Amino acid sequence: MNILYISSLPESKSGGPRYSVPNQIAFQSKYDHVYWVNLNKHGIKNSYIVSHDYEDPKLFKIEDLAPPFNNPDLVIFQEVYNLAYCKISYILRKKNIPYIITPRGSLTQSAQKQKGLKKRLGNILLFNKFIKSASAIQYLTKMEYESSGSNWNDNHHIIPNGTDTRVETKDWKGSGSLKGIFIGRMMMNHKGIDLLIQACIQLRDKLIKEDCNILLYGPDRNGAKEIIEKQIKQNSLEDIIELRPEIHGKEKEQALLESDFFILTSRFEGHPMGLIEALSYGLPCIVTTGSNMAGEVLEANAGWTAETNEQSVVKAFERLLNEKDQFSLKSENARNLSKRYDWDVLARSAKEEYESLIN
Incomplete structure (x- = not known):
């Protein structure tokens, strides 16, 4: 053809x-x-x-x-x-x-x-x-x-x-801290970064207690980084959320392998490559229905799902923080889920x- x-x-x-x-x-x-x-x-x-x-x-x-x-x-x-x-x-x-x-x-x-x-x-x-x-x-x-x-x-x-088959994947050993990662364009509404920030505001004390920090990697869109930095400072989230520049190639691979979970709280997506890629490395994911993969993640027990609203994202983060003992299983399930997308x-x-x- x-x-x-x-x-x-x-x-x-x-x-x-x-x-x-x-x-x-x-x-x-x-x-x-x-x-x-x-x-x-x-x-x-x-x-x-x-x-x-x-x-x-x-x-x-x-x-x-x-x-x-x-x-x-x-x-x-x-x-x-x-x-x-x-x-x-x-x-x-x-x-x-x-x-x-x-x-x-x-x-x-x-x-x-x-x-x-x-x-x-x-x-x-x-x-x-x-x-x-x-x-x-x-x-x-x-x-x-x-x-x-x-x-x-x-x-x-x-x-x-x-996605591609990965040579190296996440080896979950468990630790006292948790590191979440988002990789994508900094778009407040589209990518639901506002929902993520509001969830972190509500859960600030618990996130600090659990030593959970979140790294946001990506290029700026429509001045979103300035808005995010302002909200981080206003709500004392400096110990929880950190902005990073966009990354690619080996640098991105290393950042994923050093993280414990992936975040995508989007309001709408087609089929998010960043999420599929994170799954292939064995990262359990916290996703909204707007990601268009919440159903698959839930069915495969490869992470935590939420509706596309603030309170539902808060509840998903609470489940994540309370289920540290399930990270190893969810990591394996994430890799298995990604194999559907060879x-x-x-x-x-x-x-x-x-x-x-x-x-």
């Missing part, structure tokens, strides 16, 4: 799609013929597979690609809200070339509320046609589909993000889904 992937990923290494998209394409190339077009002027550096970058998205024309990708069997768009995608999809419909959209959380009810008026207008004028004309929507989790609703498109399938297995499954869709 000849598959054309179209994305608009930035050069920056922050953000899950910057890792998941190249990985997905690279592993799919083992089973299908693939070509990757990235409509971003900054391009992609140090990727797992070559991306063909366009400095100006308006210059891209599918008919200019070399055969067979000027008339591929299938086109897969990564994410939704890009004006160039609407133009390209119009050409695809004229040529009767099927396409799939992977929204990566952008169609969930929570995501639609972000810049809600702008999105409603955009949907009416442009994006509803793009979405409804797709051969299918490719959701990353069942919860993402349920959170998005069935009105966008009559057809969907679920193919999650994946990239190679997912690529084989995707091939079957795509062939069925085309046929």
Whole structure:
């Protein structure tokens, strides 16, 4: 099968799609013929597979690609809200070339509320046609589909993000202290960092007593770091929460292995790469339903789950602090849960889904 992937990923290494998209394409190339077009002027550096970058998205024309990708069997768009995608999809419909959209959380009810008026207008004028004309929507989790609703498109399938097998994983020995870690973009509402801080305020004395500290790694977004630093100081959380710069590669691996649990209190996600990665290292996780993986974590007994509100996050942290004796078991369960998301297995499954869709 000849598959054309179209994305608009930035050069920056922050953000899950910057890792998941190249990985997905690279592993799919083992089973299908693939070509990757990235409509971003900054391009992609140090990727797992070559991306063909366009400095100006308006210059891209599918008919200019070399055969067979000027008339591929299938086109897969990564994410939704890009004006160039609407133009390209119009050409695809004229040529009767099927396409799939992977929204990566952008169609969930929570995501639609972000810049809600702008999105409603955009949907009416442009994006509803793009979405409804797709051969299918490719959701990353069942919860993402349920959170998005069935009105966008009559057809969907679920193919999650994946992860690699780790050589070194967390060896839980137990100690008098606990270290939590968050790795991701500093976005107060989206990533639910405000919920995390409010939970720490309520549990301040208990967290100090249990010698539990939390490290937040990631790039600043919309001045969030200044807000976080101010709230840390105002609420005397200096001994509990510490801000760190973004990390990658070996440095990130070491930070995960030195931590005891991972935190993701997001209001909405597609299928969070940071969470899957943490599980693969054997870190039990505290997650909200907005992470779109709370159900899996709960079923696998790989951490602690909460609704996406302050009091529920507080209760989840209380369970975490009271269950130190279960960390070793939850760590093993976390590794086992991550094995469901082996990239190679997912690529084989995707091939079957795509062939069925085309046929």
